[in-house]
Amino acid sequence: MDNKFDWKKYLIVFFITAGLFATAYYLSEYFGGRKVEELKSIQDKIAIDILSSETQFSLLSELSCKNISDSVFSGQLGELGNKLEWSQNNLGATEEVSYLRKYYSLLQIKDYLLTKKISSRCGTKASFILYFYTTAENCSECERESLVLTSLRTKYPELRVYSFDYSTELGAVEAMLKIYKIKDTELPALVIDDDVLTGFHGIEELEFMVKKSFKLQETKPLEENKKSAS
Amino acid sequence: MVAIPSLMFYVFIFLSVYVQVFFLVTFLENRKHILIRNGKMKLSRYPKVTIVVPCFNEEHTVYKTIRSLLYLNYPKDKLQLFLVDDGSTDGTWNIIRKFEKYPNIKIFKKENGGKYTALNIGLEHLETEFFGGLDADSFADPEALVRIMSYFEKDASIMAVAPSVTVYNPRNFIQNVQKAEYHMGVYLKQMLGFLGAINVTPGPLTIFRKKVFDDLGPYKHGHNTEDMEIAYRMQKNHYKIAHCNDAYVYTSTPGTVKKLYRQRLRWIYGFINNTFDYRGVLLKKKYGNFALFTLPTGIISIFSVGYLFGRIVYNIGDFLYSRLIEFQVVGFHFGREVNTFDPFFFNIQMSLFLVVFVYLIVLFAMIFGRRMSDGKWRFSPAMLYFFPVFSIIAPFWIMKAIWNTALSKVPAWR
Numbered sequence: 001m002d003n004k005f006d007w008k009k010y011l012i013v014f015f016i017t018a019g020l021f022a023t024a025y026y027l028s029e030y031f032g033g034r035k036v037e038e039l040k041s042i043q044d045k046i047a048i049d050i051l052s053s054e055t056q057f058s059l060l061s062e063l064s065c066k067n068i069s070d071s072v073f074s075g076q077l078g079e080l081g082n083k084l085e086w087s088q089n090n091l092g093a094t095e096e097v098s099y100l101r102k103y104y105s106l107l108q109i110k111d112y113l114l115t116k117k118i119s120s121r122c123g124t125k126a127s128f129i130l131y132f133y134t135t136a137e138n139c140s141e142c143e144r145e146s147l148v149l150t151s152l153r154t155k156y157p158e159l160r161v162y163s164f165d166y167s168t169e170l171g172a173v174e175a176m177l178k179i180y181k182i183k184d185t186e187l188p189a190l191v192i193d194d195d196v197l198t199g200f201h202g203i204e205e206l207e208f209m210v211k212k213s214f215k216l217q218e219t220k221p222l223e224e225n226k227k228s229a230s
Numbered sequence: 231m232v233a234i235p236s237l238m239f240y241v242f243i244f245l246s247v248y249v250q251v252f253f254l255v256t257f258l259e260n261r262k263h264i265l266i267r268n269g270k271m272k273l274s275r276y277p278k279v280t281i282v283v284p285c286f287n288e289e290h291t292v293y294k295t296i297r298s299l300l301y302l303n304y305p306k307d308k309l310q311l312f313l314v315d316d317g318s319t320d321g322t323w324n325i326i327r328k329f330e331k332y333p334n335i336k337i338f339k340k341e342n343g344g345k346y347t348a349l350n351i352g353l354e355h356l357e358t359e360f361f362g363g364l365d366a367d368s369f370a371d372p373e374a375l376v377r378i379m380s381y382f383e384k385d386a387s388i389m390a391v392a393p394s395v396t397v398y399n400p401r402n403f404i405q406n407v408q409k410a411e412y413h414m415g416v417y418l419k420q421m422l423g424f425l426g427a428i429n430v431t432p433g434p435l436t437i438f439r440k441k442v443f444d445d446l447g448p449y450k451h452g453h454n455t456e457d458m459e460i461a462y463r464m465q466k467n468h469y470k471i472a473h474c475n476d477a478y479v480y481t482s483t484p485g486t487v488k489k490l491y492r493q494r495l496r497w498i499y500g501f502i503n504n505t506f507d508y509r510g511v512l513l514k515k516k517y518g519n520f521a522l523f524t525l526p527t528g529i530i531s532i533f534s535v536g537y538l539f540g541r542i543v544y545n546i547g548d549f550l551y552s553r554l555i556e557f558q559v560v561g562f563h564f565g566r567e568v569n570t571f572d573p574f575f576f577n578i579q580m581s582l583f584l585v586v587f588v589y590l591i592v593l594f595a596m597i598f599g600r601r602m603s604d605g606k607w608r609f610s611p612a613m614l615y616f617f618p619v620f621s622i623i624a625p626f627w628i629m630k631a632i633w634n635t636a637l638s639k640v641p642a643w644r
Contacts (some may be wrong), residue, residue: 005515005522013255017248024583031578038574083574090577143552144559151560203560 032091039087039100042080043107049076050110057118077111078153080104081163088135102170108162109172115160127156127213129206130191131163132182141200145188148203152210159210239541242534243584249527250591253421257598260424266602267476270303271376273383279360279375279437280310282352284345288366289321291482296329298369303376311335312352317342322366345433346449346456353448361438364479368434369398371478378437378477389469390438390461391477392419392431394603398480404490406612407619408483410596414616416475417599423473427519429528431461431471434479442469454640455500462508465520475602491627496641498631501528506635532628539625589617 084104087097112128119126131149133142149161164173166184176182182189186198192209281299285292292313299311311334313326329335338351349363360382364370370393378391394416397409422428431438436457446467452459464471484490505525511517512525596613600606634641 005518009252009255010522013248013252016251016255017244020247020251020584020587021244021580024580024587027583028578028580035574086575090579140555144555147556147559 035083035087035091036096036100039080039083042076042083043100043103046076046080046107046111050107050114053114053118054110057114077108080107101165102168105164105168105170105173108164109176112160112162125158125214127159127210128192129159129161129210130176130180131161132166132177132180132187132189132191133163134166134184134187136167139187142188145190145200148201148206151203152206155207156210156214158214235541238537239581242530242537243581243588245530246534246588247584249530250588252523253418253595254591256421256424257417260421263424264420264475264602266605267373267377268605270373271380273376273379275383276305276308277360277379277382278308278310278358279304279362279379280312280352280356280358281375281435282312282314282349282361282363283366284314284316284348284352284363285318285322285326285366286316286342286345286348287318287320287322289318289325291369292322292366293325294369295364295366296326296335298372299364300332301372302370302374303372304379306334309334309375310358312338312355314338314340314348314351316340316345316348344451344454346451349456350448353443356440356443359440361440361443362435363433364435365433365481368395368479368481370435371480374435374477374479375437378435378474381472381474382437382439385470385472387470388439388472389442389464390431390436390471392423392428392436392471392473393434393477393479394419394473394475395432395434395479395481396603397483400483402485403615404487404619405483405485406610407615408490410610410612410616411620412483413599413603413613414592414596415599416603417595419473420475420599420602422519422524423471425519425523426470427465427524428471428473429461429465429520429524430455430458431464432479433457434481435477445469453500453503454496454642455504458497458500458504459507462504462511465517466508466511468517478603487623491623491630492641494624494627495630495634498532498628499634499641502532502631502635505529532632535621535625535628536632538621539629592617 081104084097084101088101091097112130115126116128118124129149129152131145133139133146146163149163153159153161164176166177166182166187180189180191180196182196182198188198188200190197190201190206192206193213195209283292283295283299288295296311296313299309302309311329311332313329313335315323315326315338317340323339326337330337336355338355340348340351352363353361360379374393378393381388381391396412396416397405400406400409419428442460442464446460446463446469449456450459450463461471484493505512505528511521514521593613596616597607597609600608600610631641
């Protein structure tokens with residue numbers, strides 16, 4: 001009989017298969033690493049953009065608003081947010097990704113502060129929503145709220161939505177949570193013009209508030225915003 | 231949370247890669263032994279062979295089947311044909327009767343009792359050293375028999391030789407896809423032949439030594455897959471089965487998905503139940519690669535197809551659910567989703583490489599199988615359709631076969 005059990009062959013095939021697995025693993029790690037690199041470079045670019053805008057702003061603060069170029073609004077922040085979320089879901093919540101997410105939160109806060117400053121001083125049309133959600137537990141309301149905000153943002157390009165994961169361990173985010181008194185039991189939470197809204201809010205309601213916020217700016221660009229900020 | 235399903239996913243991928251690598255290594259080991267002969271050949275001795283054609287309502291094909299046997303390149307006085315009408319209700323009997331006058335043809339008519347009973351009629355009247363069947367929907371290549379017989383001449387320990395079965399005259403999409411599948415089958419069968427691990431001796435023109443039936447008894451019902459049961463029985467008793475890759479038999483294949491479903495349901499049901507009947511053989515070292523490779527591979531493929539199907543259904547459900555939520559929350563926004571493609575979002579997972587690897591080996595199997603059966607190195611688009619078509623429809627017959635097994639309901643022939 002030549003059909004005797006050839007255990008060596010079974011073993012060799014096992015090692016070949018294991019080798020293929022290892023190769024596939026390293027390849028996927030390699031491409032995953034490249035993605036993280038890409039994220040880093042986008043973040044660096046945004047950081048430079050913000051720093052440049054800040055510098056520009058302080059340089060020109062004594063001068064007129066005409067000189068504020070459009071480039072101060074970093075359009076890549078939204079794109080970065082999407083890519084980070086995708087990475088979290090597909091590459092796994094690795095240390096690198098969570099580090100990048102922290103950095104992203106910080107960039108968002110800086111962008112928020114700067115844009116708000118420019119808008120209140122120069123009266124550029126802008127509206128802000130701070131959005132707090134959680135990924136630590138299954139939050140179906142958060143998922144729905146995210147969809148609403150994505151849809152709103154496409155409709156109103158001047159609307160700037162900044163989203164923060166409640167569980168981000170970052171002093172700046174924790175400070176924001178304290179300022180607006182946001183508790184983890186009341187997520188999702190939204191801040192529009194310093195009003196705190198908790199739980200799910202539908203698109204009609206938010207759209208109404210966003211429109212109101214734009215209108216306030218059109219009538220009294222300077223004073224109104226200063227008042228609400230104080 | 232998702233750890234167990236994704237662990238299972240990797241286990242199944244590992245096993246599929248293992249199986250494909252095993253076949254590939256077998257191919258590389260034996261590639262020099264793959265014989266592809268052209269033209270007529272001669273044997274030093276022509277032993278007498280009996281071929282039984284069991285027929286049940288085959289009026290459209292049986293004439294051609296018998297003709298193909300009469301055209302075989304084999305001495306007429308060494309070839310005995312038995313035509314058995316298994317209680318046909320159409321014109322089959324009238325066609326068979328026309329062949330009554332041939333000196334080497336005997337005809338039989340009996341009450342319908344299933345294919346295995348028709349074959350057993352042939353065994354009862356068997357007077358020759360070799361025995362084979364040819365399904366009445368299949369046609370033998372003129373050189374098929376003589377090439378098969380050359381294997382017996384070469385090696386006295388070979389007890390049965392299976393031919394290369396390919397698709398006869400594929401006319402539509404579903405038959406072309408099956409053609410690609412049969413080409414792969416030719417390759418895999420050849421590799422299993424090298425491993426001594428063949429688990430089916432197909433109805434179309436497998437030739438046996440008479441000794442097989444003298445020692446092991448006649449055909450059994452075998453859950454309507456008698457050609458699988460006899461192969462299992464032979465493996466259990468260490469009877470060697472070879473595959474003759476250049477003996478071609480063309481078989482009619484189901485032309486509709488529904489008919490294909492019925493055929494495959496019967497095959498898979500047969501596999502599950504014959505494997506269950508012969509479970510004592512499974513993973514026993516003394517039964518060789520048949521017990522350690524062929525049967526486990528079949529079992530694994532049933533589980534992995536079931537698992538993958540569950541996964542796909544879950545993913546589709548998940549996608550639809552998220553769309554439903556989106557619709558509830560923000561309504562329909564046409565054209566909103568038009569994003570420019572960013573390669574960043576292309577998910578390069580580990581499994582992607584492995585799946586591509588498995589597909590490439592399978593593609594190679596089809597192309598090489600075609601080389602072995604058509605003599606041509608050629609790619610056909612059906613080889614690519616094969617993957618999506620079979621991964622969509624195969625889970626249905628597999629799950630139905632499991633279901634039928636659970637309820638012990640034997641699927642009908644057609």
